[in-house]
Amino acid sequence: MQIHVVQANQSLTTIARAYGTTAEDIAEANEIPNPNNLVIGQTLVIPIVGHFYTVQSGDSLYSISRKFGLSFQELASVNHISVNTPLQVGFRLYIPQGPKSRGEFNAYVEPRGTTVAPNLESSAREAAPYLTYLAPFSFRALRDGSLKEPLLNNFPAIARANGNVLMMVITNQENDQFSDELGRILLNDIPIQDKFLNNIVATAKKYGFRDIHFDFEYLRPADREAYNRFLRKAKARFQQEGWLLSTALAPKTSAEQKGRWYEAHDYKAHGQIVDFVVIMTYEWGYSGGPAMAVSPIGPVRKVLEYAITEIPSSKILMGQNLYGYDWTLPFVQGSFARAVSPQQAIQLAADVQVAIQYDTKAQAPFFTYTDQAGKKHEVWFEDARSIQAKFDLIKELKLRGMSYWKLGLSFPQNWLLITGNFDVVKRQ
Secondary structure, three states: OOOHHHOOOOHHHHHHHHHHHOOHHHHHOOOOOOOOOOOOEEEEEEEEOOEEEEEEEEOOHHHHHHHHHOHHHHHHHHHOOOOOOOOOOOOOEEEEOOOOOEEEEEEEOOOOOOOOHHHHHHHHHHHHHHOEEEOOOOOOEEOOOOOEOOOOOOHHHHHHOOEEEEEEEEEEEEEEEEEEEEEHHHHHHHHHHHHHHHHHHHHHHHHOOOOOEEEEEOOOHHHHHHHHHHHHHHHHHHHHOOEEEEEEEEOOOOOOOOOOOOOOHHHHHHHHHHHHHEEEEOOOOOHHHHHHHOHHHHHHHHHHHHHHOOOOOHHHEEEEEOEEEEEEEEEOOOOOOEEEHHHHHHHHHHHHHOOOOEEOOOOEEEEEEOOOOEEEEEOOOOOOHHHHHHHHHHHHHOEEEEEEEEEOOOOHHHHHHHHEEEEOOOOO
C-alpha cells in the first residue's frame, strides 16, 4: 500500500499512471467522495503491493534498506540498480512488501433508539473481515444485578460469519451517564454482585459472547480495590466457560493521576487480572471543547509509554477514533462541534474549495473554512497518514492491536491500511 498526498493540478488519472494502476482502482479502494474534484492535501491509499520511497537528503542504500528491514543488495536488485549507484535526492525506490505484524482489532458498534439503522449494520459488515472482536455497545447493568440489553439485531450473525469474537460490553451507565453509585452497588453488595455475574453468564451463553468486557467509568476512587476484587472474581468465573475478560481504561500517564475518570482504574492490577485492555486514547479534541486533533500522537504516545510500564504490551489495544469534528469559531463554552466522518470531511473541503493541511506534531489533518453565514469553522479528522502514524506506534511498542470507537462513520482507508500493515488475528 502507498499513501499519496494530492498536489496541485493532480487528477486520479495522473496519480494512477505514476503508480502503475488505474484511476478506477484508486477510486474504488478509497470510496473517494470527490473523484472529479480532488482537494490539495487529500490522502489516497494506492492499492499496490509494496510502496515507493523518495530519497531524502542524507539517505543511502544501506540506511534505507535498514529502515525497511531489507538487505541493501536486495533493495538494489529490486530496483535494478548497482549497489554502488549514488542516490540522488528525489529518486524513487520501490520497497517490496515485507513481513506483516500480527494484530488484533476491535470495533464498538452503538445502536441507538428503537431500531438498528441500516447503515450501522452495513458498516459492521464492511469492517468485520478486518476485526478480531465485534463489540455491540452496551449491556447496561441495573442496580438489582440484572442487565438491560442493547439492540443486537444481526450483529451476532455478522460476528460468526467473519470469525469475530463477539464482545459483551457491560457499562455502569444510567440515563446515558456513567454512575458511580451504580458502580458502588455492583462492586460492594455481594448478593447483588453474584446475581449480576449469574446474569452475565446466562446472557453470554444465550448469544454466544466469548469476551466479557467491562467499561466501568467514573467510579469512586474508594472503589479502586473493590473493582480489582470484582475482576478477579469475574475472571475465575468466566475462565470456567473458556471466555476472555477485558476492560476499558481511561488514558492515564501515571499511577497517581487525579480525577474522577482515572483514580479507580488500576493499570497494574488490570494488567495482571484481565486478558487485555482497551485504553481510550482519544477525545483530547472533543465535541464540547476547543478545536484540536481528537487523538494527537504526542499525548497518545505518552499514555501508552506509561501503560507498558504497568501492563504487558501484548495485552494493550490502543483506542482510536473513526471520526472528527467541525467546530464553529470562536469556541464558546457550552457549544458543541458537529461529528464528521473522514469521508464527510473530504467532501466538505471539496465543497468549500479549501486545501487540507497536516499538523506534523499532532499527526492529524485539518482545514478551516467560512460558511455561507460568514462563520468560521475548523475541522480536524483522520486520514491515511494519521492512522499510519498510529499503526507505526503499535508496532514500535509491540502492542496487541487497536480498538475503534465507533462504527457507522465511513473511513475506508483505515481498513485498507490494516491489510497493508497487519495479519489480523482471528480467534474462531
